[in-house]
Amino acid sequence: QLQLVESGGGAVQSGDSLRLTCTASGRSFDTYSMGWFRQAPSKEREFVAAITWSGSVTNYADSLQGRFTISRDNAKNTVFLQMNDLKPEDTAVYYCAASDFWAKDSSKEYQHWGQGTQVFVSS
Numbered sequence: 001q002l003q004l005v006e007s008g009g010g011a012v013q014s015g016d017s018l019r020l021t022c023t024a025s026g027r028s029f030d031t032y033s034m035g036w037f038r039q040a041p042s043k044e045r046e047f048v049a050a051i052t053w054s055g056s057v058t059n060y061a062d063s064l065q066g067r068f069t070i071s072r073d074n075a076k077n078t079v080f081l082q083m084n085d086l087k088p089e090d091t092a093v094y095y096c097a098a099s100d101f102w103a104k105d106s107s108k109e110y111q112h113w114g115q116g117t118q119v120f121v122s123s
Helices: none
Strands: 002-007 010-013 018-026 033-039 046-051 058-060 068-073 078-083 090-101 117-122
Touching: 002 090, 018 033, 018 090, 018 117, 033 068, 033 078, 046 068, 046 078, 058 068
Parallel strands: 010 117
Antiparallel strands: 002 018, 018 078, 033 046, 033 090, 046 058, 068 078, 090 117
């Protein structure tokens, strides 16, 4: 079983940056592809970004590419989401997820989920 814990969320102003961290414990982290998803109030959970087990391939929601960057450090069992030029519409709970295959943007294909970290962006 893989446990995931997100951190780094908070309240920021429009235009600011945040880096979210997801720390994994349990089974071999470097065998999992990882994804970030978010859920805003009264909205469906949506895909943000994904990265393969090696970090060689990444995938982003079209609307976020250019502002958000996913990366990972397998030696430290962590995956990051760098978020730049944040906007009020980025306000959401951000979730880290792990899949034992390349699940990309399909949330149903991720087997392990963290509890989420709240990001609030004020205008």
